Amino acid sequence: MRILHTSDWHIGRSFHGHSTLDALRGVLDALIAQVHEHDVDLVVVAGDVFDSAAPAADCYRLLTDALRGISDAGARVIVTSGNHDSAARLGFQAGLLRDGIHVLTDPAAIGTPVTIDDEHGPVHVYGVPFLEPSLVRHLWPGVEVRSQAQALDQALGLIRADLADRGGRSVAIAHCFAAGVEPTSGLERDIQQGGLDVVPLAAFDGIDYVALGHIHGRQRLSDAVRYAGAPLHYSFGEADKPRGSWLVDLDAAGLAAVTWLDLPVPRRLVTLRGRLDDLLTAPAHAEIEDAWVCVQYTDPTPQSDPMRRLLSRFPYCATVMHTPEGARADDGSTYARRVRAARNDRELIDAFLAHVRDGEGATEREREIIAEVVDERVAAEVSA
Template sequence: MKILHTSDWHIGRTFHGHSTLEHLRQVFAALVELVRENDVDVVVVAGDVFDSSMPSAECFSVLSGVLRDIRAAGAAVVMTSGNHDSATRLGFQSEWAGLAGIHIFTRHDQYLEPVTIDDEYGPVDFYGIPYLEPSMLRHHHPEAELRTHEQALTFAMTAVRADAAARESRSVVVSHCFASGVAAQEEASDVERDITSGGLNLVPASVFDGPDYVALGHIHGRSTISDRVRYSGAPLHYSFGEAGKPRGGWLVELDAGGLDTVGWLDLPIPRRLSVLTGELDDLLGSDAFAGFEDDWVAAVITDQVRPMDAMRRLQDRFPHCATLEFRPSVTAETSAATYGERIAGRSDTEIVADFLTHVRNGVGPTEYETALVASVLTEQQVSS
């Protein structure tokens, strides 16, 4: 059996105010081609199908289109809800979707009802664990201590292992969580809303012992916890923190004995993300930056004095410049002395010059500005 492990589609996500739906359609078209070219049997989506709990009608249209095309390419679909999804909306009419080979796990106890898909070696049981918020799960199980994500997933995986042992067949688990073995602060982007706090959201990889393969979602960069426990990452770059990370999915092959091989399949990147650093004139005029003109650009301006109208000027050359940061290459030293102590014994001209040097990060007044200040102060003294 060939399984394409994906996750975190985030349909409806915007990128600095720009819709990503058209780019996502391009990536989904490529994903369908991968399914067809590699004779994939099952496509897994490990949570965060939508970016919002209230997706628009257009988002549902994008989802319906890619699911229809995956089925037409010959693969079944197994997906779970993530923390961004509304389990109710995503799971609406999932019973009928299952009859068409699209299996959606959204209920808190649905992992007790695996989907069985056969290949030439026999059955493979897919256990979908939707995002389990401990505060909600413990209302259904007051007899258990369910205060952390580790406890919630341990509770679910204990039941999964017992069921899988009784069936004596190969098994795949799909889950949406932060698993230990991933540097969460490094791998997680600003898209994930619940970065680990005090370790309460972190789940030890040992919790997932047992299944032949564990398809994880929630981290937007691909990551390998072990040969059989992996993150695929998101299909698009959704923040500049993800720039440079490959986009794609894991092609997982099961043989008669369980996990056989795992390989990576790349997806196209419709528009690169680039962080450009330099003085504004260099960014606007240097040929060294010509290759970035069609990229999503995060510009870091290092001029000593903040340039006027920098974003508009940048967008003349880089139409997709999305963010601008002013970060002077040299900054003025700060002092703990009081204002009165700093100006004691200094002339008005020197005080104004010091002020300009401070607000310009170490760049003092020009000759023209010095003369202008002196002239104004002289006029003030004469009039008084």
């Protein structure tokens, strides 16, 4: 049996205020072409199909088109829900889908697989939706479920028990943060915000292949336990991570081979750093003018209207940050103390400029202008 493992489509997520629906549609069309090209028997989508619990109508249309496309290419599909999905909204149409498309969102049914036969016999595919401990602990009276790791341990125990009765090969689909993931691998937003709940790798023992979702960069935790990552880049932190899916082959004995299939990147992501004028004029940047661009300009002081100026050269500039080089070290002096230390209006203004410009006081030309303005003010007060 040949399986394509994908995850974290996040249909409906925006990229710095820009819709990603058209880009994602193109990438999923390429995935569908791979299903046909490689004679895939089953596609598994390991959670976070949608980006929110209440997706817009266009998101449902994109999902419907993608699932139909995969089915028309000759593969069956099994989809599970992630932490961004509403299991109820994702699963409400499960009974209406055509044969061969399964949406598994009910935690009470974790121990009941979708069984698919090939020339070597049955393959039992178990879907584990994202398990929020407070919402599922009532399903297992007498079992302590205070963390997602405990919930996954219980779920995998149910799967192994069922598999022991059925026999045959097995695939589990889960959405979680598993131990062993590299810390720089494009972590999910809730993980970045400190919501770590690590599932030990040993929890997946006894399964021929475990298709994981939740991490946006591909990861191989073991031969049999992998993350496919998201099919689209959703942040500049993911820019150097390949996009694609795992092509998994099962033979009569179980896992036979796993191959990575790249997906196209609709628009590359680039981070530029340097002085604003240099970024606007450097010939070396001509080749990335059609890329999504994150700019970190290093001028000592904030520049006027940097986004508008950058868009004139980089029409897909998504974000701009002022990150000055050589910022002066904090001398421990508060702004109030510097103001009190000023001996005249010129020094008072210089103290204010240093406060708002990361330690940089007035330039020579600015001092001349300040002196003129202060002298005019003093002369006006004297004449009055």
